[in-house]
Amino acid sequence: MAASSSPVNVACVWGANGISGVAMVDALIEQDRSNWNRIICISRRPTQLDVDDDRIYFISIDLLESSVNEIVTELKKAGGKNITHVYHFTYIEKQDENELDEVNKVLFQKALDASIEVAGEHIKCVTLQTGYKYYGVHKGGEYLATRPYQEDAPRHQGSNFYYTQEDLLKEYAGKHGWKYIVTRPNIIIGVSRGNFMNFALSFALYATLQKEEGQPLLFPGNEVAWNAVVDHSDAMNTARFQIWASTNNEIHNEVFNIHNGDEVRFCTLWPYFERYFGFAPHKQMFDADDIQTGEIGISQFSLAELMPKHIETWNRLTKHKQLDSSAFNYATWNFIDFVLGRAFDDHSDMSKARKYGWKTTVNTVESYIRCFDRLKEMQIIPSI
Incomplete structure (x- = not known):
């Protein structure tokens, strides 16, 4: 355009x-x-x-x-x-x-x-x-x-x-x-060198470490967030x-x-993430606790608490694969906890932009894949 x-x-x-x-x-x-x-x-x-x-x-x-x-x-x-x-x-x-x-x-x-x-x-x-x-x-x-x-x-x-x-x-x-x-x-999907403060980078590090340790790609958040529409x-x-x-x-x-324009839910994104990082499909299980719509901070487990415990695995992997070891320092686990711990739809109306003539729609799955591919090129996550 x-x-x-x-x-x-x-x-x-x-x-x-x-x-x-x-x-x-x-x-x-x-x-x-x-x-x-x-x-x-x-x-x-x-x-x-x-x-x-x-x-x-x-x-x-x-x-x-x-x-x-x-x-x-x-x-x-x-x-x-x-x-x-x-x-x-x-x-x-x-x-x-x-x-x-x-x-x-x-x-x-x-x-x-x-x-x-x-x-x-x-x-x-x-x-x-x-x-x-x-x-x-x-x-x-x-x-x-x-x-x-x-x-x-x-x-x-x-x-x-x-x-x-x-x-x-x-x-x-x-x-x-x-x-x-x-x-x-x-949620902005993108990459910048030396400034990895975004959802995609932090998620990619989480997936990489889960894969390295032979664990499934578990969804840290709650069931409402799993099924919610999130721009x-x-x-x-x-x-x-x-x-x-x-x-x-x-x-x-x-x-x-301004968002990609497609309807996105983590329950539909997750299988693509599993496939990209080489995980077998895993059925996500959730607690039966009653969650009130609109709540925040409702997660099954916290990546901010969990991931620092895996720093030795990260150091070993970066040495073996010659990755950028500093990436772990820039991961924002609290941000992932925040995004996945909310119990509400998180989407906006984009009709104003459409009214003025903006017609572009982006496939969010493809956007993530481009981002993950770029992280591989930058030697942030392993290419194989």
Whole structure:
């Protein structure tokens, strides 16, 4: 689906080393130079991008530790005065909700202030990626929005850093006269080198270790989660949508749910996972405990507790197969526990995106397989 870009577009990707940032860079460079003639990438760590394109200029800078003036200086060196499109993916995890809100507000505000200082009126659109936490999926119960989630769902009570970021975006857009796009993906399927904080990588490590130890691929979560409809968002598909929406002259100041568009349940995904990793089919068994719809944290067993006990197996396997032993350190077992321990459907309505003309649907099984294949190429999991 072609983007209606002008010949002088310059992208600025904040958080370029993360899963979504890497996908955005890949999506930008697959387009012709007449659409994008410069791609400025910003991240705390040195570049982890596995691409070779002379349009890319990478800035390694710690946004929290740097002043806006210091960030501005680096952007000017990169030709930032010509930035037309800003794509924001930076994120820092904090357990305390107020700290989470404050630190991610600072990241986004610094990015906005620096972009405005350098590019000013050249900026056409700022795109912010949030997610389904907007709908209270991390809290459940009375905080949970009605399914399927609608973009205009009422906000839940209490702190939510997505609310803070979206309000900040709307305020800045109104003040400075550029349009904004907010996208809300769900479980993001993708890979970035040295930053493996995602469901697919953590699951692949779990499957690899279960296989190595001759154990079946057990579903850690509850029976409701096993059968629930759960949206997944392929990182490349999401990036392509973000480019399309941000450069579409018919779309102004909109919020979009964005997922693969197919109906996904873990009970139907699991046989494909078993086949890919070489497991015999296994009938999943669940406790008969009464589970209330909307609950969170209901699992048969916790990977966050289980997997650290298998570090010796991992070290032995990585040595034998010459794998990247550091991958285990980046696995987010708590995130898998969270996703699989929820007792509710987790899906949104994508009719707004469809109404504007986005027709793409991605097969989630194929998306996972591409991701697992890439992990093999990167020597994160064994190829045989």
